[in-house]
Amino acid sequence: MLHNLAEHRRQIFTGLAILLLSGCALPPLADRPDSRSIPQSQTRETVLGQAITPKTDAHPGESGVVLLPDPFDAFAVRALLAEAAETSLDVQYYIWRPDTTGTLMLYTLYRAAERGVRVRLLLDDNGIAGMDDILAALSQHPSIEIRLFNPFVVRNPKWLGYFTDFRRLNYRMHNKSFTADNQATIIGGRNIADEYFGAGQGTLFADLDVLAIGPAVDEVSRDFDRYWDSSAAWPAQRILGEPESDAVAALGNLFSGAENSDAASVYVHALEDSGFLRKLLAGELTFSWAPVVMVSDDPAKVMGRNVKEDLLSRQLARALENPERSITLVSPYFIPRDAGVELFRKLEERGVEVRVLTNSLEANDVALVHAAYSKYRKPLLRSGVELWEMRRLDNDPPREQDLQSGMVGSSASSLHAKTFAVDGETLFVGSFNFDPRSIHLNTELGFVIESPELARALEREFDQQVRFTAYRVVLDEDGELRWLEQQEHRMVTYSHEPGTGPLKRMLVFFWSLMPIESLL
Known part of the structure; x- marks a missing residue:
């Protein structure tokens, strides 16, 4: 207990010293890499495009939507979109936790990047506690780019930043979206953590997302670009610094451990039993078409x-x-x-x-x-x-x-x-x-x-x-x-x-x- 107290004090004093030396200055944004969402016209021949385009062509001016009240379905659809993506994944969230579902979702993004899919991950810096080492390691992948929205200068403990820059840090990005190949998107209330997907033992949330195809997807992609290019989005590497020498190996161990854990096996089994998932895979999912x-x-x-x-x-x-x-x-x-x-x-x-x-x-x-x-x-x-x-x-x-x-x-x-x-x-x-x-x-x-x-x-x-x-x-x-x-x-x-x-x-x-x- 005394050791923990001493460590806590050391972190606070270190944070205060950084604040005094840095003046709370964020690193420059100059020479930030530029990127844009891939037009739908260029992804029509992907697996998702070939499945979705005939449906959207039959309903000009309307988008197809499916409500996702069930937490298992909400997770499964995200995972399936990530597994099916061939060109791009644009992912934007307020909270992302390194728990069972959060780690599994990161693993699906990593596997997509390994296939050559461009992954852009935009996270509000207030909702990623305990993720710095993981994100620093992930950002080393050539197909993964991570940006932190309205970031904190002091990383541990973050709350010290509020003492010197409260007015800026009190504003946060609460948006949530998950878009694959600019063909399908999920928006709604869920963040990425166990409590939003029916996993774990603590507080569980009754929530609602929407899966959409059609013109609404392109609107979400353009909005993602607007946030991605904003003056509040910093490349993660400029905030987190270089990862530890063994960070990439630790990342592999993290993914392997999550995939093989008892908690994950129970959760994956529940996903496999999802009736919604069977309909989706069989192409039997019914969309509601509307402006x-x-x-x-x-x-x-x-x-x-x-x-x-x-x-x-x-x-x-x-x-x-x-x-x-x-x-x-x-x-x-x-x-x-x-x-x-x-x-x-x-x-x-x-x-x-x-x-x-x-x-x-x-x-x-x-x-x-x-x-x-x-x-x-x-x-x-x-x-x-x-x-x-x-x-x-x-x-x-x-x-x-x-x-x-x-x-x-x-x-x-x-x-x-x-x-x-x-x-x-x-x-x-x-x-x-x-x-x-x-x-x-x-x-x-x-x-x-x-x-x-x-x-x-x-x-x-x-x-x-x-x-x-x-x-x-x-x-x-x-x-x-x-x-x-x-x-x-x-x-x-x-x-x-x-x-x-x-x-x-x-x-x-x-x-x-x-x-x-x-x-x-």
């Missing part, structure tokens, strides 16, 4: 140079203005602020039904966010909003059949999907949370899908599942909050946050008084 508009923030947002009209939140407002009947909104981190409450109040006055599903305190993995949200529950309910909070259901290792309906609820223990439907006509899926951080600080990415079929599917699933996976939040006759839980044969009413102790509730109350809402 799809990609919405995203300008990467300059992290430099504070964004134009308000270019913000994703403004693009969403323009794309989804003037709902007439209903809004069904699913967001794990929901802080509407006064402006959002007023918007919902006006919609309800016009006869628009507004329904919201977010995390309960017991399911929320960021209690500070819940503290900020909790102040708005009574105003929302007084405005007529129908409010639901997802329960923490269990922490048992998931089985595939338990996770098939993860769009608004599953055996996962925390909600992470970000989606909403308007008037049963339009569906949004992406990385955008309805909170100040997504609006003002993080960059985000998503699809606006003009599909009554998919929008109504979300509404139906909300109707069918939310009663059994979430608490209905209401006001009693005295205007006090109550939580209603539908159990098998009865309704249970709680007078305080269900599934939580008095200490946690007290801490959340005190946090709700702190002036930090704009940072959440």
Whole structure:
């Protein structure tokens, strides 16, 4: 213990010394290699192109989309795209962990690079803890280029950077996309880590991605280029330095160990049993065809140079203005602020039904966010909003059949999907949370899908599942909050946050008084 404390102090003093000597300066971006996404016209003859082009040619102007609520399917499709790619893989994520699924996914990228596929990996530097040595070794491969978005100068401990450069480092890239041969792409809410793919023993997330083919893919590729070429994207080698002499050998051992581990074997077996995977491999997967508009923030947002009209939140407002009947909104981190409450109040006055599903305190993995949200529950309910909070259901290792309906609820223990439907006509899926951080600080990415079929599917699933996976939040006759839980044969009413102790509730109350809402 004393040794660990001394090591921790040494790291802090070393970091402070680096800060003083470097002045927090990032290395220059001059002579950064230039690259662009490969045009779809040049990848039509790849395996993916030959499978996809006849479908897209039959639906001009529309994109084919498949929702991916199931975590095993979401992982399998990414792995299959990486294995099938022949020319390029463009991969962009906020969080990537070196756990079972994170390592397996890196291995699929490495195998693709070994076949000569160009791999471009763009990662937000705030979400790659413990990855520096791995990424430094991977970046040595001639077919792999890695860039870090808005990087930290001090690598260990990173948080020291906030003391001297908080304004810059507080802005992060929250986008998620996985694009193969510019023919197929996956966007949505999932990062790359066990909790997003139904693996491991800790908190598991109910999440939602979209697999897309057609014009939407080219939009995502152009957006990837915009981020890749931005002044916030640094070549990893200039930030991480040269890897240790045995780093490449260690990388091989890491991949071999992950592939042969008990955790991986259980997970791979579950993937092999996936009905979705069988349909995909057999070419029997059914796409929904619809106009799809990609919405995203300008990467300059992290430099504070964004134009308000270019913000994703403004693009969403323009794309989804003037709902007439209903809004069904699913967001794990929901802080509407006064402006959002007023918007919902006006919609309800016009006869628009507004329904919201977010995390309960017991399911929320960021209690500070819940503290900020909790102040708005009574105003929302007084405005007529129908409010639901997802329960923490269990922490048992998931089985595939338990996770098939993860769009608004599953055996996962925390909600992470970000989606909403308007008037049963339009569906949004992406990385955008309805909170100040997504609006003002993080960059985000998503699809606006003009599909009554998919929008109504979300509404139906909300109707069918939310009663059994979430608490209905209401006001009693005295205007006090109550939580209603539908159990098998009865309704249970709680007078305080269900599934939580008095200490946690007290801490959340005190946090709700702190002036930090704009940072959440």
